[in-house]
Amino acid sequence: MKIGFFDSGIGGITVLYHALRLLPKENYVYYADTLHVPYGEKSKNDVKKYVFEAVEFISQQNIKALVIACNTATSVVAKELRDKYSFPIIGIEPAVKPAIIKEQERGTRVLVLATNLTLKEDKFNKLVTRLDNEHIVDGLALPGLVGFAEKFEFNENVVLPYLKSQLTSYKLDQYGTVVLGCTHFPFYKDMLKKLLPKTVDIIDGGIGTAENLKRILEKTNQVNDGIGEIEYYISGTKVKNEQTLNQYAKLFERLSKL
Secondary structure, X not given: OEEEEEEOOOOOHHHHHHHHHXXXXXXXXXXXXXXXXXXXXXXXXXXXXXHHHHHHHHOOOOEEEEEEOXXXXXXXXXXXXXXXXXXXXXXXXXXXXXXXXXXXHHOOEEEEEEOHHHHHOHHHHHHHHHHOOOOXXXXXXXXXXXXXXXXXXXXXXXXXXXXXXXXXOOOHHHEEEEEEOOOOHHHHHHXXXXXXXXXXXXXXXXXXXXHHHHHHHHHOOOOOOOOOOEEEEEOOEEOOOHHHHHHHHHHHHHHHHO
16 A cells, blocks of 8 residues: 655645655655645635645545645644545645743844744644744745745745845744645745854754654554555646756755755
8 A cells, every 4th residue: 555645736745755765665745736726825715625635646645644744724724624535635834832941041033044834834823822822833824835936946046036135024043943734835045144143053753753653653554565556646746847857857856855
């Protein structure tokens, strides 16, 4: 059986990258809902509709677990998905908790970079309210990064000016941790490092999500000795185009160098 991965686009590949390192012999189905990306700028009801349609398709691909490798989708619909399907569903959320714990001790602030919908969702705000007793968390939506990633745009001359313009009003030296709250954003970790003080840590939830997947499969004795195959689907259509497959391969190469 396979492991399903779902994202609004290619961002979930940043999580799949960690899963492949931990579970290299599993077989995977990766579903990018590229026809409807970006989710972060859509209404909550639209996102629910898109996710349910996608997951219904993925559920028919002989999967034993599903990773919702999209912060926005996790915050909007993960609970309802778990109520409907019997296989394990592993979501991802911004790594706010470890960031707050660390920065409360250091006396510095936390900046969460995410999509508009993630930052507005009750799930995120309840998490921050519960943990952020000293009010050290700020949020910044960076929808432009999602657009760049979906165009496979990694040219610093294009992306850095955008990041600079979005961060210019923030006193960056007051932050100890920047949380990447969208799975598209780790593709740009190298560029963020150029703009942030060297003392700032950059973290995301991808590694923890992959570790949680591995833990669940081991607990239920479902770890396979497969061949590490990945099938890609774009909004329900299997990807066979060599150019697109090569672009995906280059994404893994990029992540390996960050």
